[in-house]
Amino acid sequence: MPYLIVREPGQVAVSVLLHEGLSVGRQAPSDLLLVYQQVSRQHARFEQDESGWGVRDLGSSNGLFFNGIRTERAQLREGDVLQIGPAQLTFTEHERAEIAHAQPSLAPETLELHRADRRLGLLVEVTRAIGAMGDPEELLGRMLDAVLGVLGCDRALAALREGDEDAPLRQVLRTRAGATVEGEVVLSRPILDALLVRREAVLLRGGREPGASSPPMEGASRSGMGTPLESGRRVLGFLYVDHWNQNAPFGSEDLDFLSALGRLTAAALERAEQHQRALVMAEATGQSPHTGPLAELIGQSPLLQRLKTQIVKFAQASGTNMLIHGESGTGKELVARALHAASARAERPFVAVNCAAIPETMIEGELFGYVQGAFMGAQRDKRGRFALAHRGTLFLDEIGDLSPMAQAKVLRVLQEGEVLPLGAEQPSLVDVRVIAATHKDLRKEAAEGRFREDLFFRLNVGDIAVPPLRERSEDLPLLAAAFLEPAALNLGKRLLGFSPAALAALHAYPWPGNVRELRNEVERAAIQAEGAVIELDDLSPAVSRAALSPSSLTTGMSLAARFAALDPMERSLVEEALVAARGNVAEAARLLGITRIMMVRRVDRFGLRSRDG
Numbered sequence: 001m002p003y004l005i006v007r008e009p010g011q012v013a014v015s016v017l018l019h020e021g022l023s024v025g026r027q028a029p030s031d032l033l034l035v036y037q038q039v040s041r042q043h044a045r046f047e048q049d050e051s052g053w054g055v056r057d058l059g060s061s062n063g064l065f066f067n068g069i070r071t072e073r074a075q076l077r078e079g080d081v082l083q084i085g086p087a088q089l090t091f092t093e094h095e096r097a098e099i100a101h102a103q104p105s106l107a108p109e110t111l112e113l114h115r116a117d118r119r120l121g122l123l124v125e126v127t128r129a130i131g132a133m134g135d136p137e138e139l140l141g142r143m144l145d146a147v148l149g150v151l152g153c154d155r156a157l158a159a160l161r162e163g164d165e166d167a168p169l170r171q172v173l174r175t176r177a178g179a180t181v182e183g184e185v186v187l188s189r190p191i192l193d194a195l196l197v198r199r200e201a202v203l204l205r206g207g208r209e210p211g212a213s214s215p216p217m218e219g220a221s222r223s224g225m226g227t228p229l230e231s232g233r234r235v236l237g238f239l240y241v242d243h244w245n246q247n248a249p250f251g252s253e254d255l256d257f258l259s260a261l262g263r264l265t266a267a268a269l270e271r272a273e274q275h276q277r278a279l280v281m282a283e284a285t286g287q288s289p290h291t292g293p294l295a296e297l298i299g300q301s302p303l304l305q306r307l308k309t310q311i312v313k314f315a316q317a318s319g320t321n322m323l324i325h326g327e328s329g330t331g332k333e334l335v336a337r338a339l340h341a342a343s344a345r346a347e348r349p350f351v352a353v354n355c356a357a358i359p360e361t362m363i364e365g366e367l368f369g370y371v372q373g374a375f376m377g378a379q380r381d382k383r384g385r386f387a388l389a390h391r392g393t394l395f396l397d398e399i400g401d402l403s404p405m406a407q408a409k410v411l412r413v414l415q416e417g418e419v420l421p422l423g424a425e426q427p428s429l430v431d432v433r434v435i436a437a438t439h440k441d442l443r444k445e446a447a448e449g450r451f452r453e454d455l456f457f458r459l460n461v462g463d464i465a466v467p468p469l470r471e472r473s474e475d476l477p478l479l480a481a482a483f484l485e486p487a488a489l490n491l492g493k494r495l496l497g498f499s500p501a502a503l504a505a506l507h508a509y510p511w512p513g514n515v516r517e518l519r520n521e522v523e524r525a526a527i528q529a530e531g532a533v534i535e536l537d538d539l540s541p542a543v544s545r546a547a548l549s550p551s552s553l554t555t556g557m558s559l560a561a562r563f564a565a566l567d568p569m570e571r572s573l574v575e576e577a578l579v580a581a582r583g584n585v586a587e588a589a590r591l592l593g594i595t596r597i598m599m600v601r602r603v604d605r606f607g608l609r610s611r612d613g
């Protein structure tokens, strides 16, 4: 029977039984849905005639690729590969595995059956992990490694739902060292339905690897089994293991064991996810400012709280590309790091690239890598940043400065989920979440032809705006204090904070360079400071002058801060009057319209010098 093996980036491969007229597209009524922007609503159709099976493009925008070549129509032979958007469809006549035995998945009491077994150790390990509430991916990885040894199988797979019932299945796969198997598990729709819809544990028989003409040993057959990962009414995914075995296919006892393991694993996963969610939510609502993935983002203003809530929301969609925009120095990179740290990719690399800092001639090599001899000076293979960020996050800062050529290549990687290093012949699959940042209005750049519109839309799936510091001046005292502490420590000084006048000046200044400029200002003032607090005079002239502007009284500061802001203004006027009166206090008082006594008090208070004293 003819099948299509459907491979989507980062997901469990699925085999689909081919039937006359089977259609592929982004939307119903297509039979096979591939929900990607570069897939047309009705993209391609499979047909059978006397010469066999064929496929036809239904007028798609991005085309149907047959063994790498764009085509309108093609006749299909064993192993032919079709590319539709980022998905690969392989045509095969090979029989797939089928369900030999299915049973409702087991209640935890079944554990009793397996006491005194080596397997008990594994169950204990998983039970312990439930208490430890570790990272879900790490938990699964450890558990699958143990499963390979204990069950003596070749491959162990955990497939996890990323969201609702129709969401794709993220895979975590472990292969036994030296096993004669492909590093990929292909399952059919009926098997997936048994596991995920009917929630049955299944024993499988038969099935060959795609492209493998015979089993690796004489007389061997594929033996596999799977069990749903159920927690209450939710199906989180499933566990699957298999091996080539001549004498000992898996039996129902093995299936009981896997079912019990599935129950425990699901409980551990649920608990770990709840724990992570609780941490992140506590962080977002400011209940726990010192721990968790958002801890580095200092601030309590409503705008910053909103930003944190958005980060939490987008972190959960860890496959979604993101665009962060905001003025320079607002904390875009910090936001990108928080998005990564709060996501399921947190244990994987976060790789940052500043597109504006790398010369145009080198950017492609940096991003995609190259092979030895690809160009003069390429003395050895170099892995690109995309490959380094595999299964993690790639942060492309200043994406608006990327050359058109590099933009086209980044787009290709996002569309197809694979990178082609310079000079290489074979692309390799990468699973990377791209978070791009820019201080430019990228929508406008795209509309005016300076940035690729298709790349903009690819990146803008999730977007976050980081507000400038002047719009959240409530955060200023917290930020200034947070920067002062390490600066003082480095200098070996004991600095307790800011004088009211200095704080008023910080409030009054508009901070065109945002938080970065504030950090620099505080570090500079810490060097200048001679007393226990930062005084107005310790600040740079541009900032201390800001305290004199009338706007310094209307920037939403507290009453005390606004009152303190009067001080530097008053001092400046007193100084000016003294200069105009050549140091004569009585004359200066007359110029200001105050009494001589009032003038003398002010000269003393501000520590100024007059001709009289």
Ligand SMILES: Nc1ncnc2c1ncn2[C@@H]1O[C@H](COP(=O)(O)OP(=O)(O)OP(=O)(O)O)[C@@H](O)[C@H]1O
Pocket (backbone or CB within 6 Å): 296, 297, 298, 299, 326, 327, 328, 329, 330, 331, 332, 333, 334, 335, 397, 437, 439, 479, 515, 516, 519
């Ligand atoms: N909310 C914040 N809490 C603490 N530190 C912050 C915050 N926002 C920014 N910073 C600090 O300000 C500096 C600049 O931040 P970052 O590099 O993330 O800004 P950016 O917007 O990416 O800048 P650019 O556009 O120039 O690349 C860093 O030292 C960062 O730690």
